[in-house]
Amino acid sequence: MLGYDASLVPDGGSAVIAKTTALSRSYGKDAAGHLFHIVALKQAGLFEYPEEDTGDEAPSSSEPSRQNSTADFATLEEENVAGAQWKGRGKKKKKKRSGDDDLYGLLGLQNERWTATAEQIKAAYKKSALLHHPDKMGVAMTDDEDAKKAIEDKFKRVQEAYETLSDPTKRREYDSTDDFDDSLPTEVATADFYKVFGVAFRRNARWSTNQPVPELGDETTPLDKVDAFYNFWYGFKSWREFPHPDEEDIEQAESREHRRWIDRINSKLREKGKKEEFRRVRDFVEYAYRQDPRIVRRKEEERAEREARKAEKEAERQRQIDEEKRKQEEAAAKAAADEAAAAEARKQRQVEKKQTQKERARLRRLCGVSAAGGEAAEGLPPGHVNADEVETLCSKLGLQGLKQLCDQLAAADLAGDEKVAALDASLEAVGEARQQEAAQRVASAQQVAASLKEQASKEKQQLKSQLSEWSEEEVRMLRRALDRFPAGTGKRWEVVQAYVRTRTVDEILDMVKHGLKAGKFAAANAETFVVAKKRQANLANHAEADLRECAFTDVQVNLKGDAARQLEPSAAAAAAPATPVPAAATNGSAAAAGGEEWSEAQVVELVKALKVVTKDVDDRWKHVAELVPGKSKADCFKKFKAMKEAHRSGKKA
Template sequence: MANQTGKMLFICYSDEIKDGMSIYVSSNCSPIKALKYEPAGHSFNDAALKLVGFCKEEEVVSDEKVKEQIHVSSTDYSSSSKGKKKSKENQQDHYALLGLGHLRYLATEDQIKKSYRETALRFHPDKQAALILAEETEAARQALKDETENRFKAIQEAYELLTDPVKRRIYDSTDEFDDEIPTDCSPRDFFKVFGPAFTRNGRWSVTQPPLLLGDDSTPIKDVDKFYDFWYSFKSWREFPQEEEHDLDHAETRDERRWMERQNAKMSEKARKDDYARIRSLVDNAYKKDPRIQRRKEQLKAEKLMKKEAKLNAKKQQEEEAARLVEEQKRIKEEEDKKAAEAASNQKKAREKEKKLLRKERTRLRTLSAPVLSLQPFNLTEAGIETLCASLDMEQLKSLCDRVEGKEGTERAQLIKESLNSDITADNLKPPNGSSTVIPTPTRMNGNVSSEKKKPWGKEEIELLRKGIQKYPKGTSRRWEVISEYIGTNRSVEEILKATKTVLLQKPDDSKSFDSFLEKRKPTPSIASPLSARDETEAPPVIAAASKESSASESANNNSQEAAAAADEVVTGDQDVWSAVQAQALIQALKTFPKDANQRWERVAAAVPGKNVNQCKKKLTSMKENFRSKKV
């Protein structure tokens, strides 16, 4: 027990320490050889403080704990290399040796150096000399000495390994790790289940610090970054435990290379499996993530809204198009109805006019019946009918009004005068074939007006035919539209009359051939390759033939006998073929094959001064000459 009085520290030993035996005190010098001795110096002070309970438990490392942390001696341990395989049971815990078991892979280089200095100073063999000398037997002292040295060597090897980045990465890869991944959980426990899994696997990430899962309030952009990071995850984890072959056991260089290739294949397979494990973890989390599910629901709802809006817009367009069609149909029906009413009114007016005309004609016949027997006037029923047919309703009404107030000879005289005036008008009409049109009185809106009728030309008739085909029956205001299509200011009455008269006329056969010649396209002329040949280079035979042919043409104008004689002369001279004509024939036969249209006409046109028969005869003679030479 230690008591402090003033500036002096008095140390008293209990009976457990003394045990009634002599106490030997020594300094830091070499220990005194004695069977029983006590630690001195710093070791004595540390031992004394430990016994009285003044040292902190965190700073005290018992020998038993250190022994438990050391699994193998330094003789069995060798530095980790890629070519050697060691069982996990025989591998010592380097972090625990340096007092960094609570940090492990998170320990920094400064922390490792600091812990090494403290541990090496504490477990240095020189510091353990007192404990070694305290053993009773020589064997026990030697065993404790060997154990102390092995422990110190293990601490040094642990420091060397943990300060080497490559060796430390291999050692951290073989450290104990939970490879299990969660597969299913409830939505409320998602972050509790998957959060630690991502934190645990984040130690293997090349990029540090790794992105964490977050919570339910994490923005969706950060969530996307998190999953992008983990879907492109890159690991630094090594798999030396998967290597089957120990490179130190290779007898030759080739065997060593083969072992390296086999180990590399096994490590690569293990690395692919680990990537697949990380990918399955990310996939499971992505499927169960409530934030992703909410976004999917929002996107689905937005997509559904866009689809509904698109369908509504399309429906509105269809309804608008249907409305326009109905509107156009209604307008067309109204126009057709108005046109039908107008046509019906016109028809009624014509029927009424015809009825009044029949009434006036019957009235004229009735008034003229009593005076038909009067001989001086020579009135007949045929004359009365002619008069009824020639006069219109107003004229008939005016005549009947005048005749009705008369009796006997006066009535007959008026009828006779009207009949004579009608005959005179008929005699003034032009004969058939003349284009002169005598103006006839017409009634328009109750007024009588004279108008010259314009004859129909060929162009108007063609336009009328095309207009009738272009605007068939059922077209609204058909005849007005056809009148505008013709464009010659023809009235509807003239067009209706022309459809019954002009369009029904048969074409004149005498002018059919002339119209055919006008419409026929000119036939393409085939230019002969020798047509541009200079006349001065022509052989004398061809020149003579051309002169004789020109002479025969001039003689043909004078008499038929001279033409026949000239033809005989030309025919006799045309049997002679020059080299130029023969060459032209051969070239034409090559140019126009057998399947060509109008072959011989083209060939004859290409050969100057020869016709079709002469070309055929020349070809036959050329074949015979070729066969005779071949024989």
């Protein structure tokens, strides 16, 4: 930081070069060296350059040039940085106050100034008071009135200086008006950032209300401390005051209200200076934040990370597009393969159908039955081969069964009776296969019904245990909530749950449905209606229309007179056996009910299955069909619809 000139080294001497330190507080120690004090003053913003009246006048030969002056040897390191730009450095400095007006100078603290502690100020005042006391200056021994007045004025100024500097409020205002270098760096090379901005931050840290002030640090400072440093300066609070020349003296106030009024007026006058100071510090912090190599490097890393994430996201999106395209291609290929397989299956079914038709025609030809199914072939006595049995075999046997039967009949050259026996054996085999299939279906349906019944029993037991956990108080609260919030209330069950508070909505619904409505929980202290015996006769109905003798019911009644003779035809009709229903009518009703004729046992099994397999069971009709032997899912559903319609029409009639 200090200038070095090799020509100044004396003959036989050695050059000693050292770097001055930053301004710091030290107790019990004095700063050494005139140059150190100048550097400290510049760091504290208290040093002033020599002023020039006009920019055109050249320095006189009697005055040393700026390069050879003592101040030039103490130029700060921040000023020696090449290429650094400053804000406010070209402004003309205020003239430094004279020694009589310098309060710190009156106490002998012109070097310490704002860094002086209260103990130092008190000790300096005692020393200056003893030094400048009129008795010590020999006022009584001189007859010069001007000298006496000068000595007394000097002593009074020392006392006034102590009164100002010993009062924290007055001293803060005085320190705020003391000379300070407000210039700030705006742009600097990256290599010189810490050198220039670090000194500028330390110089402005004196105004901070919160102490200690964090340091700018260097390249190795962790980022969390860097963020804490800038957070501190972005929230910087300054104690610096900006007195206005038009302010009024608050000590001249006549009353408390007058003092408050003066204080408000002075605050408004100082507000402009505080705003400018806030703007100056904020701009300075912004300049530093934008040029801080650590912040710049972090922003670049974050930008690179964002770009990497963006590229990764784009790659993922492209991968998803490719994957979707691949899936679509695979789906299209699978659909094409399925379509080809379906076409091949349809083709194979057509081939099998044609072969089946051929085998059926072959069977009819071997059995001597025409396609119409009514007559035997020539050369065979009629009645040997039943055409209905042949048609039954044609409809029940598959391709392989027909082929085996035809091969058997063609190879053996059987007679008519033998052919009939072979056909009967085939019919028996088909019937046995169908019975085994039906038995298997019934067994599986019974297993499903047993599992459903077991599951229903478990759910019932679980529900019963849950209902048993309800206390009488909870049941009472639930009854009261149901009475208070009847059906139709908005969000009724949520409101009821909020009223009960000890149960969930599902538990409340189970209790209402399976407990209260089922009558498993009788109301406590319920009033029962008992009719007195003397009033029971009033409730008896003696109307003639309601008597049992006049009512047409399905029970047997002993009638007398004309009523018995009138009912004789109907009774006879009821007692007469039911006439057989023609086959055509039976087949028609069966077709309407479900496509095939339903036996009484099948109807009973259907009713039982409907009771076992409830509506909430998935694929209900499949399980119902498994419980009804010989009937399919569609047959059961159609029969149920027919029974339902018959029941409704009977009710209407």
